[in-house]
Amino acid sequence: MWRAELPEGWRRIWIVALREIRERGGSRAYRISTVLAVLLVVAVILIPSLIRESTTYHVGFTGAVPAGTVAELEIQAGAVGHQLQTSRYAALGQGERALRDKKIDVLLVDGSRLEWRTGSDSTLTAVIANALQAVHIRQQADRLGISVGQLAQLLVPVTLTSRTIGAAHTADKDANTVGFIAVGLLYVAISFYAGFVLTGVVQEKANRVAEVLLARMPAREVLAGKVLGIGAVGLGQFALIAMAAAVTVQLMNHADAPSIPANVLGWTLLWFILGYLFYSVLYAALGATTSRIEDAQSAIAPITGLMLLSYLGVIYAEQNPDAALTVVLSYFPPTAPIVMTYRVAVHAAPSWQVITTALVTAVAIWALMRIAGRIYSGALLRFGGRIPLRDLLRSSS
Amino acid sequence: MVAVLELRDVSKRYGDVPALSGCTFQVQPGRLTGFVGPNGAGKTTAMRVILGLITQDAGAVSWRGHPVSAADRRRFGYMPEERGLYPKMRVVDQLVFLGRLSGLPAAAAARQADRWLDALGLGERKASRLDDLSHGNQQRVQLAAALVHAPELLVLDEPFSGLDPLAMDSMSALLTDIARAGAAVLFSSHQLDVVEHLCEDVVVINAGHAVLSGDLGKIRDATADRYLEVTVTGDPDRLLCLTGATVVGHDGDHVRLRVPRTVDPVGLLDRLRGDVVRFSYEPPSLSELFRAAVAGEAAKVSEVSGVAC
Numbered sequence: 001m002w003r004a005e006l007p008e009g010w011r012r013i014w015i016v017a018l019r020e021i022r023e024r025g026g027s028r029a030y031r032i033s034t035v036l037a038v039l040l041v042v043a044v045i046l047i048p049s050l051i052r053e054s055t056t057y058h059v060g061f062t063g064a065v066p067a068g069t070v071a072e073l074e075i076q077a078g079a080v081g082h083q084l085q086t087s088r089y090a091a092l093g094q095g096e097r098a099l100r101d102k103k104i105d106v107l108l109v110d111g112s113r114l115e116w117r118t119g120s121d122s123t124l125t126a127v128i129a130n131a132l133q134a135v136h137i138r139q140q141a142d143r144l145g146i147s148v149g150q151l152a153q154l155l156v157p158v159t160l161t162s163r164t165i166g167a168a169h170t171a172d173k174d175a176n177t178v179g180f181i182a183v184g185l186l187y188v189a190i191s192f193y194a195g196f197v198l199t200g201v202v203q204e205k206a207n208r209v210a211e212v213l214l215a216r217m218p219a220r221e222v223l224a225g226k227v228l229g230i231g232a233v234g235l236g237q238f239a240l241i242a243m244a245a246a247v248t249v250q251l252m253n254h255a256d257a258p259s260i261p262a263n264v265l266g267w268t269l270l271w272f273i274l275g276y277l278f279y280s281v282l283y284a285a286l287g288a289t290t291s292r293i294e295d296a297q298s299a300i301a302p303i304t305g306l307m308l309l310s311y312l313g314v315i316y317a318e319q320n321p322d323a324a325l326t327v328v329l330s331y332f333p334p335t336a337p338i339v340m341t342y343r344v345a346v347h348a349a350p351s352w353q354v355i356t357t358a359l360v361t362a363v364a365i366w367a368l369m370r371i372a373g374r375i376y377s378g379a380l381l382r383f384g385g386r387i388p389l390r391d392l393l394r395s396s397s
Numbered sequence: 398m399v400a401v402l403e404l405r406d407v408s409k410r411y412g413d414v415p416a417l418s419g420c421t422f423q424v425q426p427g428r429l430t431g432f433v434g435p436n437g438a439g440k441t442t443a444m445r446v447i448l449g450l451i452t453q454d455a456g457a458v459s460w461r462g463h464p465v466s467a468a469d470r471r472r473f474g475y476m477p478e479e480r481g482l483y484p485k486m487r488v489v490d491q492l493v494f495l496g497r498l499s500g501l502p503a504a505a506a507a508r509q510a511d512r513w514l515d516a517l518g519l520g521e522r523k524a525s526r527l528d529d530l531s532h533g534n535q536q537r538v539q540l541a542a543a544l545v546h547a548p549e550l551l552v553l554d555e556p557f558s559g560l561d562p563l564a565m566d567s568m569s570a571l572l573t574d575i576a577r578a579g580a581a582v583l584f585s586s587h588q589l590d591v592v593e594h595l596c597e598d599v600v601v602i603n604a605g606h607a608v609l610s611g612d613l614g615k616i617r618d619a620t621a622d623r624y625l626e627v628t629v630t631g632d633p634d635r636l637l638c639l640t641g642a643t644v645v646g647h648d649g650d651h652v653r654l655r656v657p658r659t660v661d662p663v664g665l666l667d668r669l670r671g672d673v674v675r676f677s678y679e680p681p682s683l684s685e686l687f688r689a690a691v692a693g694e695a696a697k698v699s700e701v702s703g704v705a706c
Contacts, residue, residue, distance in 0.1 A: 008500070015497050023486060207480040212542065215448045215475040216498045218467075381450055 012217045016225025017232065024196070024233045034237050038244040045248045056083040057124055058103065062095040063110035066139065072131040080123060176318065178261075179345030182268045183314050185238075186341055189272055191307060193234035194280040197227055201287035201376075202296045210380045219377030220369070227280045231273070238272065267344045267354065274361045275337030278368065279303065285372035288379040310338035321348045330357050333364035401426045401581050402447065402465075402550055407456030408605075409442055416442040417453070418605040424550070424583050424598070429576045431592030431613075432585040433683075434602035435691055440585045441478070443602065444552050447583075448475050460550075471500055474548030476539050478555045484528040488538050489514065491527065492545050499546035506545065513541040517571070533564040540568070544575070551575060553584035557591055569595050593683035601690050608690040617680035624685070625654040625665065628675040650674075 024030055057077060061069075070086050077084040087104060089095035095107045099117050106124055107115040111132065114125065141151045204210045213222050242265075286299040313329040317339055320326055329339045330349065336357050343349040349357075400423035409417040417439045424430050434440050445451045447458060449470045460469040482491050489510050496506030514523050517537040519530075527535060536559070543551060556572070557565055573595065576582045583600075586592050592599060593613065601609040609616055625642065628651045641660050646653035656665070662678040669676075681689070 012498055015494065019494050022490075023483070207482070207484060208477045209481060209483055211445075211450060211477045212475065212481045212495065213498070214450050215473065216471065216495070381445065 009218075009221055013221050013225040013228065016213075016217075016222060017229030020200070020226060020229025021232055024230065025236065030233070030237070034240060037237070037241050041241050041245045042248045045245060056085055057127070058085045058087065058105050059124075059128070060087045060089055060095045060098055060104035060107040062089045062092050062107060065108070066111050066132070066135045068135050068138065069111065069131060072134050073128065076127045076131045076134075080127065082123075082127070084127075175346045178264060179318075179342040180314075182264065182345050183311070183338055183342045186268065186272055186275060186338055187307065187311060189234065189238055190275045190279050190337070191304075193230055193276055194283045196230045196234070197280040198283040198287040198296055198300060199293060200226060200230065201284045202290060202293050205288060205380055206291055214377070214380060219380060220373035223281070223284055223369070223373055223376050227277065227284065231276055231280065234276065235269075235273070238269075264345045268341050270358065271337040271341045271344075274358060274365065277365045278333060278337065278361065279307070281365065281368050281372045285375040285379075288376045306334040307338075310335040313339040314342045317342055317348070318346075321346070327353075331360055333361045336361045400424060401461055402583070403459045404443065404447070405457045405459070407443070407446055407453045407458065409439075409446060409451065409453045415605050417446070417456075420456070420602065420606045422600045422602075422607040422610040424581045426549070426581045427576055427579050428581065428597040429572055429595055430581070430583045430598040430600060431596035431683075432583055432600050432602065433587070433589060433592055433687060434585075438602045439605045440602055441554055444475075444554055444583070444585070447550075447552055448473060472546075472549045474543035474546065474551045476543040476551075476553045476556060478558070480535075481539055482527050482535070482542060485526055487524055487526055488519065488530070489523040491538070492541055495542050496545040501546055509545045509547070510541070513544055514538075517541055518567075532559055533561065536560060536564070536568075540571070549580055551580055551582045551584075553582070555586060556584050557586055557588055565591065589682075589684040589687055599683065601687055603691045609686060613683065616686065617683075620681055620686070621658050622655050622681055623658050623660070623662070624677075624679055624681060625656055625662070626675070626677040627652050627654070627669065627673060629669065629672040630674060631672050 059073065065088075073086070074084050087098065089098060089107075092109060095104075095109070096115065098104050099107050099115060102117070105117075105121065106128070108128060109115060114120070114128065137155075138151070141154075146154070204213070210222070282303050283300055286303065287296045290296045290299050310329075313326075313335045316323070317326040317329070321343070326339070326343070329335045330343055330353070340349065340354060340357050344354055402424040404423075405421050407417050407420045408415070420439065420443055432440055432443075442451070446453050447465075449465070449467065458465045460466075486494075489507075492510035492513065493503070493506045496509055497503060501509060511520075511523070514520055517540065519534060519537055519541070522530060522534065527538060530538065536556070540553075540556065543553065551572075553572075556568055560568060569591070572582055572584065596613060598611060599609065599613045599616070600607050624645070630650065642654040642656045644652060645655050666673065666676060
């Protein structure tokens, strides 16, 4: 068995991680929160489009209507995911009354003028204009003796590709939306799962499990097992929610939903792992200096501040994609996970920069683990109020 | 018998507070060693040093003649004073978890967990969560957790605290069995009568160092004093002025006296002939040894401070 070949230390880390996965992943709270989160995400995606799909445009006609207009209108409305109902009115007055009585949304007069109740709807205008244009082209083609096949050839759409040169231009609204969604998810997920590590550490200290564990293994192994186990549980939940979101979007096949490029998804996942590791190790070290969860919350307040700084960094980066501060924030390990995730989503960071910042963060995590491991092991067996960090670093060095 | 565990001149300070200062004692295999001392004397700190939970500032801990290593410590079992287990986790899962961390393969850990839970009368509660058990049963699970990997040294911090008399009896019997099976057992307790009754060896610690340690019987025999307890008919007053005796207790016709070991008890009995209802002659009890040792320390401290004044 491969597990038997693991070095002793890794074997113990694996056992601690496995306990976290079993106890947390198997808990009712975890199952309920997963189901709720999945439902919430699916609902957030589904509900707006359900509401939108139920909208049916009511179009009234009066006067002359070119042949084929109604059929073409239905095609055009269908293309943007809407339904269409039409009514014919013998006189302009009747049509306008129907408009005023909200029986119809718009009245098409003589196939050339639109009358609205209070204001125009840009989507409906475009649907009607496209339909009329199509009918017109067909009529003209017919008159000029162009066959259906020739017409189709004439109307072959040109292929238009686009490419961004240079690093930072965030004109793309969809990319910006994706960026903010990714950053928001990351922020919540990192705080949530690193918070698990914090409470776990404080509880183990309070009920003296830490003592029993440390009599069996070094503190850094307990720390690693805990962080990895909870990380796996978190990543599992995160992946499940992301999968539910992807499947929902796929099933709806909705044109309006912003598509999420695979590389953005991949980097977001990687930055989640890096950000989670960075913050959970910090939380664990600071959590170990307290014996009560209330004290732990205030112990981590400066770290929560760093998270907030990351978010502010994103807002700054949105406005100043090329500024030196934006680049600095994407290299600074506490802010890198969130700021870089945004910059990747809006295509504002060249690949080499993403890779180097990830490496810098990974090195920072490694260094942090050494320092935090020291604080953690020094603090776990000291009870009472909060222990000053300076004491711990000095006493264990 | 050769000691398996030895602490030599171990010192540890927390900031400016000394917790251990030059603590030296030994623990023998196959025997129960009672670890007693007033609150704050350094018992828990000494146990933590033995288990490697904290590192001493000075001195050495050795196991079977060499400096104790992490691998040696994996053969130690430890039961802290309170809790030390996950409240929401199933009892059997905790034992398997801790057994595996101590190096047992999964299947062996499961077997040992079952075995100990059955042996401790918790077979029915294997699947229960810890916080659904009574205090006494939680204590037994803790003990099982310390025993699951068949340790060569068992260190228990106050294993008897909070137990009812029946639970104390079963805990005593169990610890005795474990020692008979060859393990070295060191446990702390404030219940000196329990320690006296149960242990072959004792360590009395005060102000961070061991003031008495070794075979309890030998320590008692080696003391300079003996205790006489006499119940007489008639006037007990003549008991109060026996030459060389100090009255340490007087209750009606019952008197407890301290005499030098050199005084012949038979001669004393002769002088009281006819009136004696009960008579006992014995070395000091553990609690008397304890009080003398700890008070002696206090006296030394006051002497020192007297000189300083």
